[in-house]
Amino acid sequence: EAGVVQSPRYKIIEKKQPVAFWCNPISGHNTLYWYLQNLGQGPELLIRYENEEAVDDSQLPKDRFSAERLKGVDSTLKIQPAELGDSAVYLCASSLVASGGELFFGEGSRLTVL
Amino acid sequence: KQEVTQIPAALSVPEGENLVLNCSFTDSAIYNLQWFRQDPGKGLTSLLLIQSSQREQTSGRLNASLDKSSGRSTLYIAASQPGDSATYLCAVKDDYKLSFGAGTTVTVRA
Numbered sequence: 001e002a003g004v005v006q007s008p009r010y011k012i013i014e015k016k017q018p019v020a021f022w023c024n025p026i027s028g029h030n031t032l033y034w035y036l037q038n039l040g041q042g043p044e045l046l047i048r049y050e051n052e053e054a055v056d057d058s059q060l061p062k063d064r065f066s067a068e069r070l071k072g073v074d075s076t077l078k079i080q081p082a083e084l085g086d087s088a089v090y091l092c093a094s095s096l097v098a099s100g101g102e103l104f105f106g107e108g109s110r111l112t113v114l
Numbered sequence: 115k116q117e118v119t120q121i122p123a124a125l126s127v128p129e130g131e132n133l134v135l136n137c138s139f140t141d142s143a144i145y146n147l148q149w150f151r152q153d154p155g156k157g158l159t160s161l162l163l164i165q166s167s168q169r170e171q172t173s174g175r176l177n178a179s180l181d182k183s184s185g186r187s188t189l190y191i192a193a194s195q196p197g198d199s200a201t202y203l204c205a206v207k208d209d210y211k212l213s214f215g216a217g218t219t220v221t222v223r224a
Contacts, residue, residue: 042214
C-alpha cells in the first residue's frame with residue numbers, strides 16, 4: 001500500500017516568490033493535515049481537512065498561506081509571497097478517522113528561501 | 115493549550131543498552147498518544163499508537179506505556195542497535211489534532 005506522497009522534496013526560491021507543495025494521502029483516508037517543522041523542533045499544525053472541508057486552520061498565516069483539497073483527496077499548500085522565515089520542512093499527514101486514528105506522514109517538502 | 119515535553123533532548127548509549135525515552139503532557143483529556151521516529155532529512159515514521167483506554171503497546175523490541183492521570187508516557191527500546199539512532203518524537207491527540215514534543219535524539223554507539 002502506498003504511503004503519503006509529497007512533492008517536491010526540496011525547493012529553493014528567492015524571497016517574495018510563490019511556492020506550492022502537493023500531497024497525496026493514503027487511499028481512503030478522509031483526514032489530511034499539513035504541518036510545519038522547524039529545525040530541532042516538533043511539527044506544528046497548519047491546517048486540518050475532513051474530506052474537502054478545512055475544519056481547523058487557526059494556525060495558518062492566511063495573509064500569505066493558502067491551502068485547498070479538491071474532491072477530498074489531493075491537497076496543495078501555497079505560500080505567496082515567501083519570506084525568509086518560511087524556510088522549514090512542510091509535512092503532510094493523513095489518518096482514517098480524526099479522533100482515534102493513527103497518523104501517517106509523508107517524507108516532507110524542505111523549503112529554503114534565500 | 116496542550117504542552118508536550120521530552121527530556122532529555124539528546125542521549126548517547128553503547129550498543130546493547132536498553133533505551134528509556136520520556137514524554138510528558140499537560141492535559142490528560144487525550145484520544146491517544148503516538149510515538150514516531152525521524153531520521154535526518156526524512157519524514158516521521160509511526161512506531162506505536164496507544165489509545166487513551168490502553169496502558170501500553172508493544173511491537174518487537176519497542177514497548178510504550180501510558181499513564182494519563184500523571185500525564186506521562188515512556189518508550190522502551192530493548193537491546194539498542196546502531197540502527198536505532200534517530201530522533202524520537204511523541205505526540206498526543208486531543209481536539210482532533212496532534213501536539214508534538216521537540217523529540218529526543220538518540221545515538222547508539224557501536
